[in-house]
Amino acid sequence: DYDALGDPDRLREIFLSIQSRYGIYACYGNHDVAESTLGGFTLDNSNDPKTSDARMDEFLESANIHLLRDESVLIDGSFYVIGRQDYTTEKKAKVVRATPWELINPLDQTKPIIVIDHQPHELQELSEAGADLDLCGHTHDGQIFPGNILIHLAWENACGYLQKGQMHNIVTSGVGLWGPNLRVGTNSEVCIIDVAFA
Numbered sequence: 001d002y003d004a005l006g007d008p009d010r011l012r013e014i015f016l017s018i019q020s021r022y023g024i025y026a027c028y029g030n031h032d033v034a035e036s037t038l039g040g041f042t043l044d045n046s047n048d049p050k051t052s053d054a055r056m057d058e059f060l061e062s063a064n065i066h067l068l069r070d071e072s073v074l075i076d077g078s079f080y081v082i083g084r085q086d087y088t089t090e091k092k093a094k095v096v097r098a099t100p101w102e103l104i105n106p107l108d109q110t111k112p113i114i115v116i117d118h119q120p121h122e123l124q125e126l127s128e129a130g131a132d133l134d135l136c137g138h139t140h141d142g143q144i145f146p147g148n149i150l151i152h153l154a155w156e157n158a159c160g161y162l163q164k165g166q167m168h169n170i171v172t173s174g175v176g177l178w179g180p181n182l183r184v185g186t187n188s189e190v191c192i193i194d195v196a197f198a
Contacts, residue, residue, distance in 0.1 A: 001053075002053045002055040002059065005059070008059055011059075012059065015064065016063060022075045022076060023064075023066055023075070024065045025066045025067075025073065025081050025083060025116065026060065026068070026083065026116070027067070027083035027085070027117065027118060028052055028067070028069070028085075028086055029118035029138060030087070030088045032052055032056070032086070033051060033052055033053075033092050033093060050092045050093055051093055068082065069083065069084075069085050070085045070097060070098040070103060071083055072103060072107060074111075078111060078112075079111050079112040079114060079197065080112070080113045081114050082104070082113065082114070082116070082131075083115075083116050083117075084103070084115065084116065084117040085098070086117075086118045086119065087117075087119045087121045099122075099125065099129075100115075100122055100128075100129035101125070103115075104126075104129040104130045105130075107130075109130045112195075113130060114133045114134075114135065114195075115133065117135070117136050118137055118138050119136060119137075119138040120134070120138065120139070120158075120169060120171045123157065123162070123167070124165075126167060127164040127165035127166065127167035132166070132167060133167070133170070133193075135169075136157075137171065137173075138171075139151050139155060139171060140173055140174060140176070140177065140183075141173035141186040141187075142159075142185070142186055143177065143178060143179075143184075144180070144182065144183065144186075145184045146185075148184075148185040157169050157171050158171065159172070172189055172191045173186055173188065173189050174189065175188045175189070
């Protein structure tokens with residue numbers, strides 16, 4: 001919600017102060033569309049396609065954050081970053097999400113392939129298509145007890161690390177919240193991941 005940013009100019013300054021050798025990349029999540037919500041639940045049940053808020057798109061661009069929507073970028077001629085459309089895109093935005101094979105097959109698979117995908121869906125398909133590292137969020141690790149226990153029944157990897165074939169999947173509980181502004185039995189986190197290309 002762009003209106004929840006509070007001070008977009010200050011936030012832009014903070015993002016622009018990040019020193020990154022290879023750039024900053026992002027993908028949208030399931031609520032990053034213009035829709036009315038209450039406590040994290042969508043109120044707008046119309047069948048009209050929902051798109052991201054143009055103000056948020058512009059904010060990210062002006063903050064030098066590269067938004068990837070089923071796109072890949074070759075970084076430094078050495079590795080790829082793929083940003084996926086969110087899993088709910090087909091239902092909410094009426095946009096067909098590319099398959100892992102469609103995204104990965106055209107790439108030079110001798111180079112490492114890093115995927116950023118909001119929801120930890122299609123892990124087997126990503127692994128079989130040749131992804132090396134899949135980075136996700138969405139689950140908040142359940143956020144509120146007993147959700148932090150039940151969430152692990154719904155996802156193959158609800159939070160933490162999982163190796164799927166040759167692919168490594170990391171799901172972070174994130175810093176954000178869904179619904180009520182609290183956590184019980186879970187922690188907010190920023191993951192620092194050290195990757196060494198063999």
